[in-house]
Amino acid sequence: MKYASEFRDGALARKVCAAIAAECQDGCAYTFMEFCGGHTHTIARYGLEQMLPEAIRLVHGPGCPVCVLPVGRIDSALELARDHGVILCTYGDMVRVPGSHRDSLLKAKAAGADVRMVWSTLDALKIARETPDRQVVFFGIGFETTTPPSAMALKMAKAENLNNFSVFCNHVMTPPAMRAVLDGEGLPLQGIIAPGHVSTVIGTGPYQEFADRGQAIVVSGFEPLDLLQSVHRLVRQVNEAAPRVENAYGRALPDDGNAKARAVIAETMTVREGFEWRGLGRLPDSALRIADAYADFDAERRFALPYRAVPDPKSCECADIVRGLKRPEECKLFGTACTPDAPIGSCMVSGEGACAAHWLYGRHRRTAAAE
Amino acid sequence: MSGMEKPRNRRLFPHALDVANGRVDMTHGAGGRAMAQLVSEMFAAAFENEYLAQGNDMAVMAPPPGRLVMSTDGYVISPLFFPGGDIGSLAVHGTINDVAMSGAKPLYMSAGFIIEEGFPLADLKRIIEFMAGASRATGVPIVTGDTKVVERGKGDGVFIVTTGVGVLPEGLHISGDNIRPGDAILVSGSIGDHGIAILSKRENLEFETTLESDSAPLHDLVAHMVAAVPEVHCLRDPTRGGVAATLNELANQSDVGMALDEDALPIKPAVRGACELLGIDPLGVANEGKLLAFCPAGRAERLLEVMRSHPLGAESAIIGHVEEGQGRNLVRLRTSFGGDRVVEWLNGEQLPRIC
Numbered sequence: 001m002k003y004a005s006e007f008r009d010g011a012l013a014r015k016v017c018a019a020i021a022a023e024c025q026d027g028c029a030y031t032f033m034e035f036c037g038g039h040t041h042t043i044a045r046y047g048l049e050q051m052l053p054e055a056i057r058l059v060h061g062p063g064c065p066v067c068v069l070p071v072g073r074i075d076s077a078l079e080l081a082r083d084h085g086v087i088l089c090t091y092g093d094m095v096r097v098p099g100s101h102r103d104s105l106l107k108a109k110a111a112g113a114d115v116r117m118v119w120s121t122l123d124a125l126k127i128a129r130e131t132p133d134r135q136v137v138f139f140g141i142g143f144e145t146t147t148p149p150s151a152m153a154l155k156m157a158k159a160e161n162l163n164n165f166s167v168f169c170n171h172v173m174t175p176p177a178m179r180a181v182l183d184g185e186g187l188p189l190q191g192i193i194a195p196g197h198v199s200t201v202i203g204t205g206p207y208q209e210f211a212d213r214g215q216a217i218v219v220s221g222f223e224p225l226d227l228l229q230s231v232h233r234l235v236r237q238v239n240e241a242a243p244r245v246e247n248a249y250g251r252a253l254p255d256d257g258n259a260k261a262r263a264v265i266a267e268t269m270t271v272r273e274g275f276e277w278r279g280l281g282r283l284p285d286s287a288l289r290i291a292d293a294y295a296d297f298d299a300e301r302r303f304a305l306p307y308r309a310v311p312d313p314k315s316c317e318c319a320d321i322v323r324g325l326k327r328p329e330e331c332k333l334f335g336t337a338c339t340p341d342a343p344i345g346s347c348m349v350s351g352e353g354a355c356a357a358h359w360l361y362g363r364h365r366r367t368a369a370a371e
Numbered sequence: 372m373s374g375m376e377k378p379r380n381r382r383l384f385p386h387a388l389d390v391a392n393g394r395v396d397m398t399h400g401a402g403g404r405a406m407a408q409l410v411s412e413m414f415a416a417a418f419e420n421e422y423l424a425q426g427n428d429m430a431v432m433a434p435p436p437g438r439l440v441m442s443t444d445g446y447v448i449s450p451l452f453f454p455g456g457d458i459g460s461l462a463v464h465g466t467i468n469d470v471a472m473s474g475a476k477p478l479y480m481s482a483g484f485i486i487e488e489g490f491p492l493a494d495l496k497r498i499i500e501f502m503a504g505a506s507r508a509t510g511v512p513i514v515t516g517d518t519k520v521v522e523r524g525k526g527d528g529v530f531i532v533t534t535g536v537g538v539l540p541e542g543l544h545i546s547g548d549n550i551r552p553g554d555a556i557l558v559s560g561s562i563g564d565h566g567i568a569i570l571s572k573r574e575n576l577e578f579e580t581t582l583e584s585d586s587a588p589l590h591d592l593v594a595h596m597v598a599a600v601p602e603v604h605c606l607r608d609p610t611r612g613g614v615a616a617t618l619n620e621l622a623n624q625s626d627v628g629m630a631l632d633e634d635a636l637p638i639k640p641a642v643r644g645a646c647e648l649l650g651i652d653p654l655g656v657a658n659e660g661k662l663l664a665f666c667p668a669g670r671a672e673r674l675l676e677v678m679r680s681h682p683l684g685a686e687s688a689i690i691g692h693v694e695e696g697q698g699r700n701l702v703r704l705r706t707s708f709g710g711d712r713v714v715e716w717l718n719g720e721q722l723p724r725i726c
Contacts, residue, residue, distance in 0.1 A: 004647060008707065008708050009708075010706075010707065010708040010709030010710075011709075013708065013709070014709065045710075045712060046706065046708050046710050046712075047706075047710035047711060047712065050710070051710070224708060340715070351650075359715075360712075360713060360715050361712040361713055362712075362713075
């Protein structure tokens, strides 16, 4: 497969790992956070942590949209589907995420709510056109990568006067979350593997502030060799004591990102005063809401949705896991009360969540290590 | 279609069924003349055999010598017609395969239809004809059946339930709890074709592909396999949940672990590409014309040879081996990349990644 298999060459990967090992210096710490859940998934799937020298410590970051969405927001979606009788259109990952009382959109659907899994906001618009007598709400979640499609849907709905369509906007932004991680009490980091797909929208510029704070930054693609090469570059930056922003995803990522996508977002959405993140708490200016000019298509306003903060389930360590304070297997619930079949914490739900990735791909490694 | 051209019984059914434009209505399930006409002119005519000709609500036959095998399955696929198949032929193949996975020779089938009011008679006729064709091609007659009609909105076009009966040759012990550490794991061909062909036609997800479903009856392949290698420990067709779910199920049933080799898995480039795009694992995608076989390692090459010499097993491969379970029954995959990962069964449908 062109542009995929070349980046999954195991023999080459072992060479890169050997080169990294040769350059790691004694007494030097190389703790890097891979911000993005897609990266976490690749690292777990290909067993990259086991291949890298021990000096390298990878910390899983909060870049999994499902994982950072607080329970209160799931409850609002449930309320929309159940109490307001709307057709709630959602990306597949969201349907099993537990809200309060282990409720979920999948359970609400079984109980009669009209929840539909879509692959694109265009599908949600189509449903709205075809069912003019029903309210159709798109459950918008995700970082900058999934924001432009929601923004385009708003523009199209307005242009078509599609008045039965609205967006429940939960889009969040990467740089504020990175800032929160660095400001927090987490492990001291030497560098960040920055998210490739997010950067195709925002470009590499927004990471400069983190390089200025001494972090090595490499924007990475999502194949195993992409990640190993990014780690290699981070190690070099640390050794040179010259933190900077590097783009290692040149085949997909122009340094200045996608200005058109940013323009659509700027037209239809505006920065929220504050937004609660699971694990990171309430962060100022960290998320987007729908702009006043598009207020008619804002589900929160149309249905006067209140936001009620809900504490995370007891004993669930998702909050510490998305900050890199704990590893999944350090949570008491991991693999016992909390599995992908019956998730308690959000990190176990999404395939990009650190817990699900460890459960899915890493279990036997621990068994092997114990033998 | 042999029986379809027979002249209508004009005394009993004075008006012809309007197959071209007509639709199934509630009278077709009400037990009256309309139902009798539908059964007679569409089902009985297409499935024509000596047992149906008895005209009873049951078929009467002499039991063959040996152990009987019986299996039943419901078919609710959407869309009803898909590249490489349709619900009718699938309902024949699927149940024949379930019977055949014991090593048995399938003999008879029953078919129950639950049809939604308003379903076009033309579509029903196509389904019945495909089904009759599959039944004749496999030599397994549909000997009894049932038709019900449900109100519009209470079904989705047509659901079919088929039951198959077969007879087991002497000397075979093929069962899901019979897998032993050291067994070789074989698959009869490429993985994931059916699921991807169906996904490509799903509403909201249509993508261009030349892929076709692998829907096929496997009883003849099985007959060749067990004749040559009667030591086969287990056979199973990896349908819903794909190879991943089937292997996990069997690992638990036999209390063993399994190790697969990614490089050995036969996966078509089109399936690989579609899975990559959709963010799903080909191992979790459904098949309808493939089987997994387990046999002692020493017999694996011979079994492979026999499978490859059959048209439905030409791309067979040895994909892994069975290990001690150690109470954990994990299915592991040695990846092309050089790593090692767990092959998990899925919870629900494979969900797409969202970023």
